[in-house]
Amino acid sequence: QQPVQSPQAVILREGEDAVINCxxxxxxYSVHWYRQKHGEAPVFLMILLKGGEQKGHDKIxxxxxxxxxxxxxxxxxxxxxxxxxxxxGTGSGGGYQKVTFGIGTKLQVIP
Amino acid sequence: xxxxxQTPKFRILKIGQSMTLQCTQDMNHNYMYWYRQDPGMGLKLxxxxxxxxxxxxxxxxxxxxxxxxxxxxxxxxxxxAAPSQTSVYFCASSYSMGVSYSNxxxxxxxxxxxxIL
Numbered sequence: 001q002q003p004v005q006s007p008q009a010v011i012l013r014e015g016e017d018a019v020i021n022c023x024x025x026x027x028x029y030s031v032h033w034y035r036q037k038h039g040e041a042p043v044f045l046m047i048l049l050k051g052g053e054q055k056g057h058d059k060i061x062x063x064x065x066x067x068x069x070x071x072x073x074x075x076x077x078x079x080x081x082x083x084x085x086x087x088x089g090t091g092s093g094g095g096y097q098k099v100t101f102g103i104g105t106k107l108q109v110i111p
Numbered sequence: 112x113x114x115x116x117q118t119p120k121f122r123i124l125k126i127g128q129s130m131t132l133q134c135t136q137d138m139n140h141n142y143m144y145w146y147r148q149d150p151g152m153g154l155k156l157x158x159x160x161x162x163x164x165x166x167x168x169x170x171x172x173x174x175x176x177x178x179x180x181x182x183x184x185x186x187x188x189x190x191x192a193a194p195s196q197t198s199v200y201f202c203a204s205s206y207s208m209g210v211s212y213s214n215x216x217x218x219x220x221x222x223x224x225x226x227i228l
Contacts (some may be wrong), residue, residue, distance in 0.1 A: 002153065028213050041201060041219035042154070049214055087153060090215065098169070099217070101146075103153040 001025055003090045005102040012078045012109045022088030031064050031071040032089035032099060035082075042087060045073075055073045075107040078109045113137050115146040115220035117202050123226045132223050134202030142205045143185040144169070144217065145177065147198040148198045154201065160185055192227045199224050 003024045012018055022031060030049050034042040044058070048064035048071060056062065060075045071090075075082055085106045089099040118133045136143065141162045145152040146169075156169030158178040174196060176188040185204075189196060203217040 034217075041221050042217075044216040044218070044228070047214065047216055089154075098156060098159075100156075100170075101154040103151060 002100055003088055005086075005088055005105050007105060008103075009106040012082075012107065014080060014109055014111055015077055018075045018078060018107060020075075020086050020088075020107070021070065022072070022102055023068070023070045024090045026069065026090070026092045026093075028064075028066055028069050028071075028090050028092060030091035030099075031061055031062070032091070033071075034084070034085075034087045035046050035084045036087065036090065036104070037044040037084040045086075050069070076108070078107075080109050080111065083107060083109045115202055115204055115218050117200075117220035117223050119223060121224045122226070124189075124225065125225060126192060126194065128166065128192050129188070129190050130192070132189075132200055132202075132225070134185045134187070134220060135183050136185075136202075136204040136218070138204060138206070138218065139182060140184065140204035140206045140218070142207055143179065143216075144203045144205075145175070145185070145187045146201045146203065147171065147196075148201060148222075149198050157187065157200075157225065194227050197225060198228045 006021045033045040036042040062073045064071045083102040085102045089101045091099050115136045144159040145157040154169045158177040160166045200223045202220045205215040205217045207215045
């Protein structure tokens with residue numbers, strides 16, 4: 001089942017912070033985050049695995065709450081280059097675990 | 112390394128025509144995938160492969176076929192093109208030593224934009 005992302009779209013001014021949420025109705029093994037700029041391929045940001053870890057690099061980080069079956073992506077002090085659509089992908093347990101992607105959150109950073 | 116290469120980048124087909132979307136990767140990844148992306152719908156898995164000679168259906172396999180004769184190549188075949196297959200198609204690959212691939216990042220090609228008229 002497709003994970004639910006919120007918000008669907010957000011506009012930020014440079015320097016502002018944003019949080020993108022991803023929730024699933026199924027028990028999760030992993031959560032992927034990707035960013036896609038218009039007309040380009042999705043680019044991998046990070047993976048969080050079962051265990052409730054938090055990851056991050058530069059000013060982008062993410063958390064994974066497996067009990068709540070949720071992940072959140074945190075973008076701090078946003079830059080123009082952060083603009084794009086952010087997708088979460090969730091992996092569930094059992095066999096060849098498939099990754100199911102949400103419909104995305106469109107983020108626009110303006111000067 | 113070129114990563115994941117898809118050809119063609121753009122194509123217009125007539126209803127009922129057939130074509131093959133090519134995908135090749137040079138990272139020695141064992142897993143490969145085909146997705147389609149429609150506006151506002153995210154990425155839907157069409158087919159995936161866990162290694163040469165092994166393929167399996169994803170969420171939306173109807174109207175498509177795949178084969179995986181080598182580690183590098185994973186072509187997607189449309190036999191009888193229909194307007195509903197107008198979409199952007201992405202090929203991706205990843206590496207996993209175990210049966211699970213959901214704990215490894217996927218590397219995407221630049222996509223093929225396909226219109227069927």
